[in-house]
Amino acid sequence: MSKSQPNIVFVITDDQGYPPMGCHGHPFVQTPELDRFHARATRFEDFHSGTTCAPTRAGLMTGHTCNSTGVWHTIGGRSLLRREEWTLPTALGEAGYRTGIFGKWHLGDDHPYRPEDRGFQTAICHGGGGISQQPDWWGNDYFDDTYLANGEPKKFDGYCTDVFFSEGMCFIEEHRDEPFFCMISTNAPHGPFNVEPRYRDLYDDADISETYARFLGMITNIDENFGRLRAKLAELELEDNTILIFMSDNGQTGAGGGEDAYNSGMRGLKGSPYEGGHRIPFLMRWPAGLGDTPRRIDTLSGYTDFMPTLLEMCQVAPGAHTFHGESLVSLLHGETSDHWSERMVVTDTQRVADPVKWRQSCVMKNRWRLVNRHELYDLTVDPGQTQNVASDHPDIVAELRAGYEDWWTLCAAQADRETPFFIGNGREVILRTHDLRSDGMQVWNQAQVRKGQSCLGWWPLQVERAGKFRFELRRWPAEAGHAISAAIDEGCDITYDREGVAPGSTQFYEGSRALDIEQAILRISGLPMQQLDISPGDATARFEVDLPEGDYRVRAEFSSPAGLQTAAYYVHVNELAP
DSSP states (O other), X not given: OOTTSOEXXXXXXXXXXXXXXXXXXXXXXXXXXXXXXXXXXXXXXXXEOOSSHHHHHHHHHHSSOGGGGTOSSSSTTTTOOOTTOOOXXXXXXXXXXXXXXXXXXXXXXXXXXXXXXXXXXXXXXXXXXXXXXXXXXXXXXXXXXXXXXXXXXEEOOSBHHHHHHHHHHHHHXXXXXXXXXXXXXXXXXXXXXXXXXXXXXXXXTSSOOHHHHHHHHHHHHHHHHXXXXXXXXXXXXXXXXXXXXXXXXXXXXXXXXXXXXXXXXXXXXXXXXXXXXXXXXEEEEOHHHHOSOOEEEOSOEEGGGHHHHHHHHTTOOOTTOOOSSOOOHHHHTTOOOHHHHHOEEEEEOOOSSSOOTTTTEEEEETTEEEETTTEEEETTTOTTOOXXXXXXXXXXXXXXXXXXXXXXXXXXXXXXXXXXXXXXXXXXXXXXXXXXXXXXXXOOBHHHHHHTOOOOEEEEEEESSOEEEEEEEESSOTTTOOOTTOOOOTTOSOOOOTTTXXXXXXXXXXXXXXXXXXXXXXXXXTSOOEEEEOOTTOSOEXXXXXXXXXXXXXXXXXXXXXXXXXXXXXXXXXXXXX
């Protein structure tokens, strides 16, 4: 390993999408730092993601289409990246790089799915898919929060985006004399749209909703931090040999400004198979390797190209590992072969328990977009995708459908494989309803826990070593410590930033509902059901079970005499000493 190999600093934002940047035509968003970077960067203008958070991240980290990695949703256990996947931080770490992630991971919160299990030597992250989601530390509100630092809770002072950039810059400075990969993965501007009022107030003169003003304010805060980051790289004399990348993970969220938000002339928002759901910014600058002349690349490319591209740029050979994406290095050096114009890229939105063929899908080739199997759009004359021309081009439709069939075969070969939680390895696992294979309604955020919302389902469990295990069922997380059946007593709730929290989002931080729970039930496939009575002051219901090696389905539930039945929101599973 030579220090001449480039560093990588990768900034990825959450739900920002392509449009809300001044350089992309937004009429009033304040992003001067990103605009300056855009003016000096190599810009991939036809770059595509998955249409939601975790799927895109799975493809970025593996070079494999997300559905094939077990990640096609953001909840329900379908955001867990299969443990056999070879990841970008693992590859770079094996080549001598120092690796760190700061912010959002969203590919699993328990071993072996955590970022520190997947190649990141330093990991400071919130839980789940966003701050205030169910796996996150109880009561986090974006301000002065507790995050997991290599698995251990640690309280940080400041606004979340500021913290993630600051910690990333500390990592960079610490490892300035060795190659490093620093991933700064903001949860902003994902909702809830909590931000300091001064950023919201920047948009007082715009005729927009407060929600949209907060969304844009979160982006302006990101922009300021991106400027701080660039200044730090210059101060440390690292800018020349650092590959600096800015990207968003999917299309612009509809919750920010709705359909009325500026959308760069594209149809669709986050989750949509139309262009606005998955066309994202991908800006890259590396003066030592690409020169300092800005370039625009219009060739179709996508998120599975990210890992093979960076490995080639860093001279890291993949060995026997293969990718579904392709290295874009030749494009960076000006190649214009016919191969790229003939290439097809596919993306889709599943957000269901098991993938459904053709669901919310888009097949792309050059100027063409085949959406949901029957709609064809020619972006050269119809960038807003308003005119379905499928009947005029049956040959193109047939070609793109055939390309989808090949892609689906690749994904379907993996789709029926389970992604279980592993016990019998000496580590605690926390089963959360965020990852429940649900029979219906899902509880995936802390507001739902407070409300006592009912959900039912099961978790897949694999015992790697036979033993005796304790299952502790909880309604509230361990750090909250409340009794199973109780509401949160007055004076015992968390405090939160009332100025910064968005109107309508206080449900995440205050209020609760008592549940008349009298019984806990544990069902493990192949074993007799167990039941325990719950007393009013009990915070947990504990079961001890002998389990041989093998695969199981676990249902852990609370019930009341009035007929309430719900999965335990948190289930701690520990191996007991023999």
